[in-house]
Amino acid sequence: xxxxxxxxxxxxxxxxxxxxxxxxxxxxxxxxxxxxxxxxxxxxxxxxxxxxxxxxxxxxxxxxxxxxxxxxxxxx
Numbered sequence: 001x002x003x004x005x006x007x008x009x010x011x012x013x014x015x016x017x018x019x020x021x022x023x024x025x026x027x028x029x030x031x032x033x034x035x036x037x038x039x040x041x042x043x044x045x046x047x048x049x050x051x052x053x054x055x056x057x058x059x060x061x062x063x064x065x066x067x068x069x070x071x072x073x074x075x076x
Contacts, residue, residue: 019048 003009024043030036050062057065 020044 020040020043024039028039030039053059053061054065060068
C-alpha cells in the first residue's frame with residue numbers, strides 16, 4: 001500500500017500518467033467525458049501498449065520486443 005503523497009511508492013503508475021498527460025491529455029480538448037474516455041482508451045490500447053517505443057524494452061515497441069524474445073529464446 002502506498003503512502004499518501006509519496007510518489008516513489010507508486011513510481012510506475014506515476015510515470016505512466018505523466019506520459020499520458022504529456023503526450024495526449026494536455027494537447028486535446030474534450031467536449032464530453034465519454035469522448036475523453038474513448039480517446040484515452042484508444043491512446044492506451046492503440047498507441048501506448050502496441051506501437052510506442054519504451055525505454056525499458058531498449059526502445060523497442062512491445063511487438064518488436066515480443067519478436068526479439070521469441071527469436072532469442074529459440075536460438076538458446
